[in-house]
Amino acid sequence: MFQTLVTYLVYFYTDIYGLKTEHASLLILTAGLIAAFGFNPVIGALADRTNSRWGKFRPWILLTAIPLGIVALLAFSTPHFSYQGKVIYAVVTYTLLLLLCAASNLPYSALSGVITGDITPCSPLASRTILCQSCCCKFFFFLKRHPRFQAKQIKHRIIFFKAWIRRGQ
Known part of the structure; x- marks a missing residue:
């Protein structure tokens, strides 16, 4: 999912938000x-x-879910700033x-290693996760070329938000 996000963000920064390619x-x-x-x-570390009491990794996943969603929506918003303000906004939200x-x-990602002491069932699970993420990335590459996908900014945010929600299901 992260690959899809970053790949689409490059397109968003240059073609929708109006940053110069070298700055993006x-x-x-x-x-x-x-x-x-x-x-x-x-x-x-x-x-x-x-x-x-929830383990090592679960609190991180639970506590970062909502802030990650909010910052992802902010990263794909287009406030009306000067060009320098847009660059600063992009730097802050992307960071x-x-x-x-x-x-x-x-x-x-570390969960698969601590689910069980036996690594045999963990390896296929991690491999399938990476395969599905790669397929999603290719799907979004195809979608960004589609005319409906290029229509309005709000549609871009809705499509991204729905994909992000589906990832958690």
């Missing part, structure tokens, strides 16, 4: 590197050290989105 690319590269080398190790995605997806 620099934003995604810089924030991505910060997330990869900053957020992900810290979130992983914190999640691994979490001990609660928060990466932080919350890390805080939600890293513990979610």
